[in-house]
Amino acid sequence: MASSKAVQAHLVAAFRDECRRRGLASTHQREVIYRVAASRIDHPTPEAIYDLVKREIPSVSLATVYKNLNIFLEAGLLREVTMHHGSLRLDPNTHPHHHLVCERCKSIADLPGEGVEPVRIRSKLPKGFRVERYSVEFTGLCPKCAQRQ
Amino acid sequence: MASSKAVQAHLVAAFRDECRRRGLASTHQREVIYRVAASRIDHPTPEAIYDLVKREIPSVSLATVYKNLNIFLEAGLLREVTMHHGSLRLDPNTHPHHHLVCERCKSIADLPGEGVEPVRIRSKLPKGFRVERYSVEFTGLCPKCAQRQ
DNA sequence: TACTGTTTGATAACAATTATCCGCCAATGT
DNA sequence: ACATTGGCGGATAATTGTTATCAAACAGTA
Ligand SMILES: [Mn+2]
Ligand SMILES: [Mn+2]
Ligand SMILES: [Zn+2]
Ligand SMILES: [Zn+2]
Numbered sequence: 001m002a003s004s005k006a007v008q009a010h011l012v013a014a015f016r017d018e019c020r021r022r023g024l025a026s027t028h029q030r031e032v033i034y035r036v037a038a039s040r041i042d043h044p045t046p047e048a049i050y051d052l053v054k055r056e057i058p059s060v061s062l063a064t065v066y067k068n069l070n071i072f073l074e075a076g077l078l079r080e081v082t083m084h085h086g087s088l089r090l091d092p093n094t095h096p097h098h099h100l101v102c103e104r105c106k107s108i109a110d111l112p113g114e115g116v117e118p119v120r121i122r123s124k125l126p127k128g129f130r131v132e133r134y135s136v137e138f139t140g141l142c143p144k145c146a147q148r149q
Numbered sequence: 150m151a152s153s154k155a156v157q158a159h160l161v162a163a164f165r166d167e168c169r170r171r172g173l174a175s176t177h178q179r180e181v182i183y184r185v186a187a188s189r190i191d192h193p194t195p196e197a198i199y200d201l202v203k204r205e206i207p208s209v210s211l212a213t214v215y216k217n218l219n220i221f222l223e224a225g226l227l228r229e230v231t232m233h234h235g236s237l238r239l240d241p242n243t244h245p246h247h248h249l250v251c252e253r254c255k256s257i258a259d260l261p262g263e264g265v266e267p268v269r270i271r272s273k274l275p276k277g278f279r280v281e282r283y284s285v286e287f288t289g290l291c292p293k294c295a296q297r298q
Numbered sequence: 299t300a301c302t303g304t305t306t307g308a309t310a311a312c313a314a315t316t317a318t319c320c321g322c323c324a325a326t327g328t
Numbered sequence: 329a330c331a332t333t334g335g336c337g338g339a340t341a342a343t344t345g346t347t348a349t350c351a352a353a354c355a356g357t358a
Binding site: 023024025027029030059060061062063064067068086087088 | 335340
């Protein structure tokens, strides 16, 4: 099995290539920010990444972390867990149901709970996680955005 | 079929009962904020609700809207579309996969895409919506939080 | 009507994120 | 190796979304 360091070395090499391909300078800060973010499976916040990067580069600026994370998001090297993190979105539908989310205009439409066959889990869940409910988020283009595109 | 006004009258009546049950004063502001939020199927932001309420109560304060929306959320009269709207959460896993979200500590764990049988849609989608991908969000308690109950 | 705890509106404070600006450095060409 | 230059990093101001504070007004109760 590959060691963590070997995996990270591979990731960093791929990262360097990606930088050249996109005309991005490969700076020390950029590399550390990427390595830290890519090594985490816990879906950290920018602040959490900032704290980790500071251990290696105490002088790093929070703005630099944000700027690079956004670059990585645009490049597709990282993803955001959900598209709705900007502002609270309220839902008067208190029954279990699902959502259709437009990635262009961020509109959200309901799909009733019965609109989807019960979701079946194949693999084992992380030991001890107690599921209380679930919902499916379908991402794509809403009618309006699909039309004018 | 019930008219929109009849539906709203029913909602407002239920709302008044709910207020009495919970020892909440039923003020004009509170009633309008609830009626506006409950009548929307488009998952509006607090700002959007504020703009709509202002049409009926031009002097209403944004803080009042926020305070009441939070009261409605606690009461279970409204829900938030997602738990992750506070801050950006980054994900280095760029493959399709699902998430286990702890409603207590907000931790997020991955479930690989193959860990769930393909989701099947029963009902018709809103006409013209083009689905590009989907992911399932399982909500509950993570091992740590489930343990300390 | 008088009493009392709640609610409202105005605004300050706070948190998360982005914009601005300038000195510096990585990439490129010589 | 050196000079040039456009991008980059750090500091910090500005913006956005949300919550806290507080005095005046109000709803519930008797
Ligand atoms: Mn909904
Ligand atoms: Mn993930
Ligand atoms: Zn759209
Ligand atoms: Zn937890």
